Amino acid sequence: MSDAAVSPRRTFALDGLMLRYAVLVGLIVIASVGFSLANSNFYSITNVGILLRSISVLFLVSMGMTFIMLTGGIDLSVGSNVAFSGGVGVVALTTTGSATIGFICALLAGMAIGWVNGVFIGRLRLSAFMVTLATFALARGLALVIYDADSINVDNAAFLWLGGTSWNNLPVVIPFVALMFIALSVLLYRTTFGRNVYAAGSNFNTAFVLGRRPERSVVWIYVLSGALAGLSAIVTVGRVSSGQPWAGLFLEFDAITAVILGGTALSGGRGRLLGTILGVLLYGIIINGLVLTGTNPYLQSLIKGMILLGVVLLDTYTQRGKSV
Amino acid sequence: MTILKKMTATLAVAGGLMGTTALADEGTLDIVFINDGHVAPYHVAWLSGFEDAIAAYDEAFSDLEVTGRWLSAEGSLEKMIQQAEVTINEKPDVMFVNAINVDAFEPLVAKAQAEGITWIAVHSPMESADYSFTLGDVTNGRNQGLAMCALSGGEPFQVGVMLGQAGNPSGEARRQGILEGISSCDNIEVVAEQPADWDTVKAQSIAENWLTQFPDLDAISGVTDGYMYPAIAVAQNSGRDDLQFYGYDGDVPIIQQMEGGNVMADILLSGTREGWNFVQMAYRIHKGEELDKVYDFFTPLVLSEANHEKALANGFPEDIEVFYVDRALEVATKGYLEFGPDSVQ
Numbered sequence: 001m002s003d004a005a006v007s008p009r010r011t012f013a014l015d016g017l018m019l020r021y022a023v024l025v026g027l028i029v030i031a032s033v034g035f036s037l038a039n040s041n042f043y044s045i046t047n048v049g050i051l052l053r054s055i056s057v058l059f060l061v062s063m064g065m066t067f068i069m070l071t072g073g074i075d076l077s078v079g080s081n082v083a084f085s086g087g088v089g090v091v092a093l094t095t096t097g098s099a100t101i102g103f104i105c106a107l108l109a110g111m112a113i114g115w116v117n118g119v120f121i122g123r124l125r126l127s128a129f130m131v132t133l134a135t136f137a138l139a140r141g142l143a144l145v146i147y148d149a150d151s152i153n154v155d156n157a158a159f160l161w162l163g164g165t166s167w168n169n170l171p172v173v174i175p176f177v178a179l180m181f182i183a184l185s186v187l188l189y190r191t192t193f194g195r196n197v198y199a200a201g202s203n204f205n206t207a208f209v210l211g212r213r214p215e216r217s218v219v220w221i222y223v224l225s226g227a228l229a230g231l232s233a234i235v236t237v238g239r240v241s242s243g244q245p246w247a248g249l250f251l252e253f254d255a256i257t258a259v260i261l262g263g264t265a266l267s268g269g270r271g272r273l274l275g276t277i278l279g280v281l282l283y284g285i286i287i288n289g290l291v292l293t294g295t296n297p298y299l300q301s302l303i304k305g306m307i308l309l310g311v312v313l314l315d316t317y318t319q320r321g322k323s324v
Numbered sequence: 325m326t327i328l329k330k331m332t333a334t335l336a337v338a339g340g341l342m343g344t345t346a347l348a349d350e351g352t353l354d355i356v357f358i359n360d361g362h363v364a365p366y367h368v369a370w371l372s373g374f375e376d377a378i379a380a381y382d383e384a385f386s387d388l389e390v391t392g393r394w395l396s397a398e399g400s401l402e403k404m405i406q407q408a409e410v411t412i413n414e415k416p417d418v419m420f421v422n423a424i425n426v427d428a429f430e431p432l433v434a435k436a437q438a439e440g441i442t443w444i445a446v447h448s449p450m451e452s453a454d455y456s457f458t459l460g461d462v463t464n465g466r467n468q469g470l471a472m473c474a475l476s477g478g479e480p481f482q483v484g485v486m487l488g489q490a491g492n493p494s495g496e497a498r499r500q501g502i503l504e505g506i507s508s509c510d511n512i513e514v515v516a517e518q519p520a521d522w523d524t525v526k527a528q529s530i531a532e533n534w535l536t537q538f539p540d541l542d543a544i545s546g547v548t549d550g551y552m553y554p555a556i557a558v559a560q561n562s563g564r565d566d567l568q569f570y571g572y573d574g575d576v577p578i579i580q581q582m583e584g585g586n587v588m589a590d591i592l593l594s595g596t597r598e599g600w601n602f603v604q605m606a607y608r609i610h611k612g613e614e615l616d617k618v619y620d621f622f623t624p625l626v627l628s629e630a631n632h633e634k635a636l637a638n639g640f641p642e643d644i645e646v647f648y649v650d651r652a653l654e655v656a657t658k659g660y661l662e663f664g665p666d667s668v669q
Contacts, residue, residue: 041413246425287406297395
């Protein structure tokens, strides 16, 4: 299989993705206008800052989830991994007093869980769902053990800086997330590794026969997702000035929702990071707006489900149209 | 009230809020309640009491417009923090926050107070909060344990204790109290302690496992009545009509099973009462009344009259306040009797 055959820019699915992005942008505009009419505070600088900060962690883990879902995989452990790697980082910080060591340990801990996932899924060819379901429980259990089920306060300014600092209501984590988006886009679209991601998702066996070593790519993709979970943990600790054993609970479901909203196919091989960014943004705007307008939580779940169902139906409809 | 009616009512409240957010004079009292979840019957009663109280206070005081809304974080710390941040930006008068973990909310308490918002920490006390609305969890748990001691009959007695989510301060305090109470007698053996994470489905699995693992189990104790529903059902399905239950929350269906049933004791919180007490507390703060920084919600033990007499005969302390079933049911369902507008006029 040549690069051209698996490149996202040259497949016929691109039109479908562009349509999806147009729909997402339209929904973002409609939701923003609607919520701002319902509550003028929606467009206030303070609220925009709150909105962006609240979805910064979702941005990070969703980008990792996009890589994984492009291979046809899934990672149910990212939320638990955020708690686990945060715990390792905070304990390292409090033990050594060094923010740098804390950062490194959090990243390494996240990558370790990712590596376990990657080896079992990529090398041993076990089901991604089953493996990450196991590490979902494993990482949460480790977090509870590390924290002894209680939170740990953090007052190290350097460690809290990324998640807790704002410049004129702009959380510093936002430009950081933008840089990560650019870096990961280069990795996905401009490198052999990125092409291998699409190849593994399009047809694993074919990619293997063609010598693309997809099993190796899969390991590194899960390690990447783990590293992003580690970064998310650092952001989360900064946001709440403490390490929390229950951080990241159900985060994986929000990330999967955002990635699917963004047009990445569950079967793999199709999707782009831009779609995920739009998916996260739409998801965040809806959550923020529903809270701001005091909408009943029952209706909030209903509305979120309806939007997801609508986008999936639209996706199915457009794909069937192409087939016909 | 059906879910549809609740949705309609809340939409009406939301619509009312949209029309009133511009008002900021002293004639308004805007109360927001952020809860950690909305999954148990207790939560439903809590919300119902809160909404009924908002409507009652709004109607009772012609010079004051009382509005309120509630948010559920669905167990997610991140969602709760986002909800708190958005709410602070809306500048309500009073925020009740049942934090998943209080340490995570310390930075937000300072922000809320800078905006002139009164922050009330619910169940798990916070030093930095303006007020902490507490339940006396250790005392309540101890009373439950003492009741078990007095009603266990002095014979060897095995109990399993279902706990809350690991690390939750309120759940830990209840556990501490229950174990303290039980430790006052020698005949009771705690054969298992297991967190059910406030989850009724997990509670059902735990009850099933315990009945298999401990065939001589005599009682199940829980830190919430939410565990009692599945535990009672599992016992009935297993033919264990002799199994006793010791609850905590004051859910009406559980109290109703005390006369002639196997529920031996409960702690009368009652979601309905608590919802009404929130609004009364907010009103009193709004009027400038000085309240205790740590506000203790009155939570008596509930026993049937027959069991109370039996317990007293077995050395149960006379100074522990006990409500019998009829009185407990009336108090549990009619929050306005204690905390309605008449209570502050």
